[in-house]
Amino acid sequence: MVKTRYRWIVLFLTPPLLIYLFFVVFPLLSSFYYSFTDWNGFAVDYNQIGFANFEKLFRDPLFGKALTNTVLWTVAAIVIPTGIGLTLALALHGRNFIGNLYKSLFYLPISLALAVIGQIWLWIYQPDWGLINTFVRAIGHPEWSTAWLAKPQYALLGVIIAWAWQQIALSMVIFLAGLTAIPQELIEAAEIDGANYWQRVRHVIIPLLAPASVVVIALAVINSLKSFDVLYVMTKGGPFHSSDNLAMFMYNESFQKYNMGYGSAIAVVLFMITLAVIVVYFRQSANAEHLYD
């Protein structure tokens, strides 16, 4: 009996485990190995060069730029979609059928690909007839119009806004689910005690949304670290690397310049950042767990 049980366990777990190990775990860890080599992507031979890639990396101004932009992106990801998503969720929670229709319209970008979203937003920023320039001309300030994504000072911001357009929807969906889970009695009790709407939001609803907030922020951070599609479609990290993030910088080094060893070192840095995020996430979600107990 026990023996057949273990036979089934092995039989059921082997296919997923093998595929996961072979195509996810093993490649993930191999990046560490390649980061100590000078492999160029094609050659059969390559050399072990110790920490040379990392030494070069920390002196590379492009890496500094990409790292700064990644941090900026992550901070923006925590602030913008969380704030706007929460506001929208509070406004639309528990409304009638018009509210539900609006919810669906706000959800819509979630099902769009970031490659499509990048394409759409290119036309928001388009210099000749893009939405922003059309608007500033319409309000009588043609001198404000510019080629937004061609300007190093605006390019990153422009891409982050396009990305946030989708992320807002995702945050809103999660906050709405969180709001539905809040026991109605708690809010009513606060109301009977004389708390006005803002006090209820501030002192009852937001603290009780902690589990949803942890998920929203974690998703925003992870998605910001992964972000590549929208950047690739909109600026490819340009102009002059002003909108590079780590993922784009790594792509350029590995698949445009074929410095795969160097690219692997960037991947290792990305791995370390992700690991730090995971540790923080599990601490926070463990704290949030106590709420409903």
Next chain:
Amino acid sequence: MTNTTERRTPSYRMAIFFYAFMTVLVLLYSLPSIGVLLASLKSTAEISEVGVWTLPRSFDLTNYSEAWNGGSAGLYIRNSFFVTLPATILSISLGVLAGYTLCKLPFRGSNALFVFFVAGLFFPPQIALIPLFRLFNDLGLYDTLWALILIHVAFGIPICTLIMKNFFSAVPTAIREAGIIDGANEWQILTKLMLPLSLPALAVLATLQFTWIWNDFLWPVILIRSNEMRTVMVGLASMKGQYSVAYGVQSAMAVYASIPTLLVFVFFQRYFIRGLTFGSVKG
């Protein structure tokens, strides 16, 4: 629900103000999507003359036929389906196997193994990019759709295992025991007793996996070189060369590329949302 609405908007005027404000907000928020629809119905000449943000002069589908015939939309969409459908089904199947075993057949270390499976959710796939590029070259699968299928099956295992294990933990263990008393083996219990009960979880995963795999861009950029193997997202991005100023054709392609996931969204929204909000609410 209606009584909370009344309470929050004490007067009729407040309600009108609220809906007017939200309508403006929804319109503003939808502008990017509206723009792409408008552009897809306009000729290049019309766009350069009056821009995108006016109603098209006539209902003209030329851009759509051009994207289909000249821009190979049909080929790209076929490739996307060829990757997405098998990868969705296989990743869910593997998640069912792992989720069921880790939930209903616990063993020493099964919890650690579960964490190990789920950890894959957190890491940006970019980290594994270079080794996988090499692996698929060595396997002779570079520039084939098989490479994309394998990648999406493998990278789908964490989320599928997570959601299936969570779902199975709500299915009474007594069902499995009843099956054993009736002489069923684990495979029969899983396929005949558990799977019919898991349809909601399978629907959640199917909508999520379909959408993510269909919308993926990174892997075909890395693993596909030839035009014949492009998925629709890469096909869309690569159009800029041939149709650099034909914004209408590009828009039509963007619409084509979005139709399958939009249909999933419209018809299975309930499951899609449930999958997205998974983990954010306890229980």
